[in-house]
Structures are given as C-alpha cells and as structure tokens.
Amino acid sequence: MNRLGVRVSVAAVLLAAPAAAQAHLVNSGLGPFYDGALHLLLSPGDLLGLVGAALLAGLRGARAGRLTVIALTMSWLLTGMIGMRLPVNPDLTWLSVLSFLILGVLVAADARLSPVAVASLGAVYGALHGLLNGSALAAMSAAPSALFGIVLAVMVIALLTAAAVVPVRALWARVAVRVAGSWVVAVGMLMLGWLAQGAS
C-alpha cells in the first residue's frame, strides 16, 4: 500500500474507534444543542427539501451554492426564532411536502434558474421549516440552543451537499444528481397520497 493509502487507513481506524458513551449529556449543558442537530438528521421531511435545495444550488454553480447556503441558513434561523416567540398552530405538513416536491422537480429538470432565484427558493424553504421547527420547540419549551443545533446541522448539510455538486462536470454524475431529484419528487407525491389518507 502506498503512503497515501497508509495515511487514509490510519485515519479511518482512528475515526472508527469507538468512543465512550455519553449517556448523561445534560451535564455539559449541550444536550438541547445535540438534540436539535440530531432532530434534523432524523427528520426526512426536513432533510429531503434541504438536500433538494442544496442539489439545485450545486447544479447552478458556485455562486448559487454560496448564496443559497447563506439564505437558507439565515432564514431558517430567523423564522425559527420568530416561531419560538410567536408559535404557529396550523398543521402545515401539506405545505412542507409540497415545498420539497417542487424543489425535487427543479432538480430533476435541471432547471436553469439564476443564482438569486435559487437562493430565494432556498430562503423560502428555510423560512417555512424554521417557523415549523421554532413553533415545535416553543410547544416543548425547549432551550434556544436546540434551534442553534438545528440551524448548524442545516448549514453543514447544505454546504457539504452543494459543495459536492458544484465541481461535478461528468454527464453521468450530473444525471445521478437529477435522478436523486426525481426520487425526492416521487417521495413527495407518495406523501401527498398518504396525507390524503390521514397517515403521517
């Protein structure tokens, strides 16, 4: 194995080494923060649109990627804070599903939108989900750090996804991104059906 392979193998072993289980994270005061970050990672409804927005931004280039990550994150944070202060009660699950379905359609179609338009869509998506997250946190009387955990996870996922797509030039790789968009659309359509049936 060459030197690079040895380094990567060592890094992989170190990364994969089991760490001590932190069963009582509350002592560190960061429990709600991690709860928030983990909440996003375990919420496919939020994740699908987030990934969809980041894929769309990545397809449209570096400037769209930068603008979208900033707009999405900031709007998620701002409306999250508003939601924690002034929670909204209506069930907006339909709107949430519709929002990621539309983003999926745009990715699947490789829509030629301007960077500002893509960032605006990201901002709208972030505003909607920030408001929903903030309202849910208010209902649980959760600490504001939970919202910061969510927003940080949003930023990391959007940044990594868009950054992974921006340099993609090979046809097959761009096709793979569009196929991912079609999967988001498919899940959205099935979800609309499930919602009509009363499932969640």
Added chain:
Amino acid sequence: MHMKVAKRLHPGRVFLPTLVLTSVWPLMAWGHVESGQAGGFLSGLSHPVSGLDHVIAMVAVGLWGAQLGMPALWVLPVAFPMMMAFGGMLGLIGIPLPGVEIGIAVSAVVLGALVLGQVRLPLIAAVGVVALFAVFHGHAHGTELETGQNAMLYSLGFVIATGMLHAVGIATGLIHRWDLGRQALRGAGALVMAGGLYFLWGAVA
C-alpha cells in the same frame, strides 16, 4: 493539480482504505429502537425486491435504457420513479386502476420483448411506454404501508429500492458494448418476457 488529485484518488488506491474503514466501523447501539419508524424504511426498502414481477420489470427498464443509450439511459430512470409515485398517489387517494396485476405482468412482457428485439423507439415514445407501466407498478406496490409505520420513511425506502433495481439493470446493460454482451442482453430480455408471460398467466387465470 486536478490531474494529480485524480491520480491519487484512483479507484484502486481508494478501495483498500474504504474496505478497512467499513470493516472497523463500529455499529451504533440502539437501546430503544422506534421499531415502527425504522420498520417503515426497511419495509419500503424490501417491498420492491419482494415481488419478482416488480423486480424483472424494473431491471428491464434499466436494460432497455442501456440498449437505447443516451439520452434514454438517464431519462427513463428519472421518469420512472416520478410516474410510479404518481400511480401510488392515485391509489392512495382512492382512484381505481382496472387490471393492475395484468398491467404489471404485461409490462414485463413488453419490456422484455423490447430488449429481446433491441427495439429503438423515439425518446418520447420510450418514455411514454415506461411511464404508463410505472403507474401500474406504483398503484399496486406503493400503497402497502403496514399499520404504525412511518409513511415518509416507507416511501423513501420504496423509491430508493426501485432506483437501485434500475441501476442494476443499467449496470448489467453496459455489456451491450460487446458483441457477446449484446446477445446476452437479448437473452436477458427473453427471460424477462418469459417471466412476464408466467405472471400474466397467473393474473388472468
């Protein structure tokens, strides 16, 4: 610079570290698994591969796409999941589709025949054929959520598994570039067609 990076990231050099990483990756301990939620994803993931009628048709879509080449190679796998989900949505909101099982069996017969005959339809016609059959598959299979499971995760698993079946078909269809591979591909089309006829017999008998 890019060439240097590309050379360093050669698949052969990345394989061993990846193998080491996956071998030593610790499994997470789930003390209190939300069985309904996790079960929804696994149920959706396993559903498309649990029915041979669905499997052969999905793989045949990939095989035919590989035979047709660009742009059908990517248009078909993009169109199929969306139309399949559309069929699933029709089923979920209560719009009946007559002869669903017959439609699924016929899809395998037709797609198998298209692969066997190396039929080259215009792109719009190819998409139309695949989209039509996708509606039947979605209507029949996309609506079977067990009680208590998460609909979103079920849908996600279902769509991913279907996409993976297309990928298997496309990857297999790459043998089309060789003479012997082309013949083998046509043989695979014949098998799909035979399977479809078997299921058609079961559906109408």
